[in-house]
Amino acid sequence: MKKKSTALSAAFKTAEWLFVILFGILNLIPIFWGLVTSLKVPREINAFPPKIFGFMPTLQHYARIFSSGFLRCIMNSVFYALLAILLGLVFGYLAAYGFARRDFPLKKLLFFIVVVGIPLSSGSSVLLIPNYMYLTNLHLTNHWYTLPVIYAVYNLPMALWLLIAGVKAVPHELEEAALIDGASQRFIVTRLIPPLIKPSIAAAALFIFIGSWNDYITSSVMINSVSLKSIQMAIYDYMGFFGQEWGPLTASATCAIVPILLVFTFLGRQLVSGLTAGAVKG
Amino acid sequence: MKRKMSQKRRIGGLFYTLPAMSLLILLLIVPLIYTIYCSLYQFKYMMKGNFVGLNNFIYCLTDDRIRNSMITTIGVTLAATAISIVAGLLLALWIDKRGGLFAYIIELIGLVPWVISMVVAGLLWRWLFNGDLGLFNVALRMLGFKPIYVVQTRIPAIVALIFVMSWRTIGYAMILILAGLKGLDHSLIEAARVDGATRLQTLFRVKLPLIKSQVLLSTIVLTVSNFTNNTIPKVLTSGGPVNATNVVTLEQYNLSFMYYEFGRSSALSILIMLATTVIIACYIKVAKYEI
Numbered sequence: 001m002k003k004k005s006t007a008l009s010a011a012f013k014t015a016e017w018l019f020v021i022l023f024g025i026l027n028l029i030p031i032f033w034g035l036v037t038s039l040k041v042p043r044e045i046n047a048f049p050p051k052i053f054g055f056m057p058t059l060q061h062y063a064r065i066f067s068s069g070f071l072r073c074i075m076n077s078v079f080y081a082l083l084a085i086l087l088g089l090v091f092g093y094l095a096a097y098g099f100a101r102r103d104f105p106l107k108k109l110l111f112f113i114v115v116v117g118i119p120l121s122s123g124s125s126v127l128l129i130p131n132y133m134y135l136t137n138l139h140l141t142n143h144w145y146t147l148p149v150i151y152a153v154y155n156l157p158m159a160l161w162l163l164i165a166g167v168k169a170v171p172h173e174l175e176e177a178a179l180i181d182g183a184s185q186r187f188i189v190t191r192l193i194p195p196l197i198k199p200s201i202a203a204a205a206l207f208i209f210i211g212s213w214n215d216y217i218t219s220s221v222m223i224n225s226v227s228l229k230s231i232q233m234a235i236y237d238y239m240g241f242f243g244q245e246w247g248p249l250t251a252s253a254t255c256a257i258v259p260i261l262l263v264f265t266f267l268g269r270q271l272v273s274g275l276t277a278g279a280v281k282g
Numbered sequence: 283m284k285r286k287m288s289q290k291r292r293i294g295g296l297f298y299t300l301p302a303m304s305l306l307i308l309l310l311i312v313p314l315i316y317t318i319y320c321s322l323y324q325f326k327y328m329m330k331g332n333f334v335g336l337n338n339f340i341y342c343l344t345d346d347r348i349r350n351s352m353i354t355t356i357g358v359t360l361a362a363t364a365i366s367i368v369a370g371l372l373l374a375l376w377i378d379k380r381g382g383l384f385a386y387i388i389e390l391i392g393l394v395p396w397v398i399s400m401v402v403a404g405l406l407w408r409w410l411f412n413g414d415l416g417l418f419n420v421a422l423r424m425l426g427f428k429p430i431y432v433v434q435t436r437i438p439a440i441v442a443l444i445f446v447m448s449w450r451t452i453g454y455a456m457i458l459i460l461a462g463l464k465g466l467d468h469s470l471i472e473a474a475r476v477d478g479a480t481r482l483q484t485l486f487r488v489k490l491p492l493i494k495s496q497v498l499l500s501t502i503v504l505t506v507s508n509f510t511n512n513t514i515p516k517v518l519t520s521g522g523p524v525n526a527t528n529v530v531t532l533e534q535y536n537l538s539f540m541y542y543e544f545g546r547s548s549a550l551s552i553l554i555m556l557a558t559t560v561i562i563a564c565y566i567k568v569a570k571y572e573i
Contacts, residue, residue: 016380020388027391027453030406031398033417037409049420095302102295110303112566117310119506119562125531126510126558129538129551130313133320136328153309156302185294214399216513221539232401236517239405246409253402264390264397272389275457 031257038062038251045246061251065238070252072227073234078259080230081212083148088159088208089201091152096163097189101175117157125217127154132221141222147230150222151212159204162274166200167193203274206267213260231256314555317548325544338549347525348533348550355530358440359508362447367501369448370455375485377456378463389460392453400450404517407446408433436526439519443527446518447508455500462496463489495568502565506558530554 037045039057044050098104099111120126131150135141170193178188194201216232223229229237235252242248264271321338324331342348373392377385395403410417411432419429432438466489474488490497512531515521521528521536534554537547 020384023388024391026449027394029417030403030410031394033410034402034406046415048415049424050415050417091302091305095299098295098298102291102298104292104295104299107295110299113303113306113311115566116562117306119503119558119565120310125512125535126551126555127310127313128531129534129544129547130317131309132538133328133544133548134313134316149305150309153305156306160302189298210397214397214401216399216401217516217535232399235401235405239517244412246412246415249405250409253405256402257398260397260399261394264393268390268393269386272393272457275461 031254034250034253034257037246038254040247042245042247061247062255065248065252065255069226070231070234070255073229073231074255076228077213077231079144080147080151081209083145084151084155084212085205085208087148087152088156089205092156092159092163092204093167093194093201094189096160096167097193099160100164100167114157114160118161121154121157128217128221131218135222142224142228144228146222147215147219147228148212150218151208151215154215154218155208155211158207162200162204162207163197166197170196199270200274202267202270206263206271207274209263210260213256317551317555321545321548321552323545325542325546325548327542328544331545334545338545339553341546342550342553347528348530350525351528351530351533354440354526354528355509358444358447358527358529359505361444362451362508363501363504365444365448366451366455366504367459367497369452370500371459371497373452373456374459374463375489378460389453389457392456394453395450396454400511400513401517403446403450404514407442407449408518411442433519434523436523439523439527443515443519446514447511450514451504451507455504458500458503459493459496462493465496466492498568499565502561502568506561506565509558509561510554 036052038061039059040051040055041058041060044055099107099114132141135146140146174196175188175192178192179185183192214232215230216236219230219233220236223233235249235256238249238252320330322333322335324334324338373388377388411419413419413431414429416432418432422429430438432442470492471484471488474484479487510531512529512535515527515529515532516535519527521532530550531554534547534550537543537550
């Protein structure tokens with residue numbers, strides 16, 4: 001009897017790992033295949049059956065996209081993401097502190113706007129035409145600050161949500177003790193609390209980074225200068241430019257994935273715990 | 283003295299939230315109001331023309347292509363969301379039980395499709411589904427099946443769109459639902475076990491009812507996200523073949539940037555907004571936010 005159940009659980013374990021492998025393949029195969037394709041010469045890409053290993057790797061597609069101004073777009077996107085993170089964290093943290101620790105007029109209404117903003121900005125294409133028309137009439141599109149500000153705002157509701165959860169988790173007594181010891185309010189807000197809520201700050205920063213780095217649709221309508229192009233815009237434009245040349249296309253896709261996966265590997269834990277802890281209470 | 287102090291603190295609270303809130307109001311709320319205004323006018327390119335009342339709305343609701351795109355959007359959204367939620371729920375229940383490194387690996391792998399950009403995901407899947415050279419058809423041929431030209435054929439294109447959309451959000455749904463499971467009071471489950479409930483009974487009578495609102499919230503977030511997603515259809519199928527995957531947000535995009543009908547696209551934006559507002563209203567009701 002006992003033997004049978006161990007055999008069964010061994011079979012179950014195997015099935016479980018098989019499933020994990022299958023899940024891994026399904027989730028990662030586009031990325032893996034994109035990377036493999038980007039390293040092949042065109043003749044190998046068009047070969048049947050395609051080789052998974054054992055081809056001569058080449059960097060010619062990378063050389064080709066980098067010689068056509070791809071680096072500029074990467075740097076633009078890095079700049080947009082960093083500025084959006086800075087804006088989002090500074091404004092988001094201050095507001096989170098206010099929401100978590102103070103009572104003030106209109107608090108309920110303002111918080112309601114934040115709550116509505118989470119699903120509203122998660123599908124930023126709802127706001128696409130409104131913001132395009134509004135900002136065009138104010139002559140605010142197509143500037144270096146256009147995208148960072150929009151990205152910061154689109155991701156603010158969720159960042160705020162994560163940061164409020166963080167500030168609320170800091171015990172009140174700590175602040176009171178600091179006040180009694182003669183610390184100023186400014187000290188508490190700028191020096192005491194931020195180090196204590198590092199995980200929430202990291203989660204919020206990662207959230208803003210993912211949102212800014214990955215956005216295509218907003219940048220495609222807000223920007224038309226070549227010098228201000230974002231990386232996702234560049235990749236989309238390559239699809240028209242290179243057509244069926246999958247080498248340069250997959251090379252540009254790989255370049256866009258690498259930073260995201262790097263940051264995600266280091267801060268993934270924070271994002272997961274931020275999403276699970278800060279995620280809406282039912 | 284104390285009163286004065288608290289008054290100062292009250293204003294202080296407003297001061298902290300002011301920068302963030304003014305940005306949110308200026309870029310989320312004001313544009314909406316402005317769009318309502320624009321939707322009542324005729325537009326040629328960006329030039330405002332005559333006041334046309336509700337004509338733009340009537341056009342959007344009666345035009346065949348737009349109506350079809352709404353039906354497509356609703357179908358694709360419901361299918362993709364349902365797949366993501368069911369798969370995400372099963373995965374969450376499973377890895378919640380396993381825990382440890384195993385769960386962590388699944389969480390990370392599961393989130394990868396969600397953290398990479400939709401342009402990249404759409405492009406890479408398009409390559410996999412591509413004509414004769416795509417890995418999908420290579421595999422089909424090796425297994426002895428006829429190749430399927432996914433992007434060029436009606437039904438396969440719709441299925442592929444639903445597949446890629448749910449592929450993107452299964453892991454995200456899993457993480458959100460997992461949050462609910464982790465917050466469960468384990469003594470309740472223990473108590474059910476002690477009282478002699480079977481595994482299935484504990485699952486259906488205790489666990490699922492307790493995470494109901496978390497599942498509902500994830501459903502709402504994903505519904506809004508899929509409903510308003512225009513990047514994946516744009517990159518994967520470009521709305522084709524023959525409008526088969528022409529979702530409403532793509533139609534809205536084309537109205538503005540291909541036909542330059544900004545009055546009509548404003549009206550369509552408002553309609554999309556109204557639909558999402560209904561979904562968001564459910565969200566607020568379920569979420570029971572408190573501050």
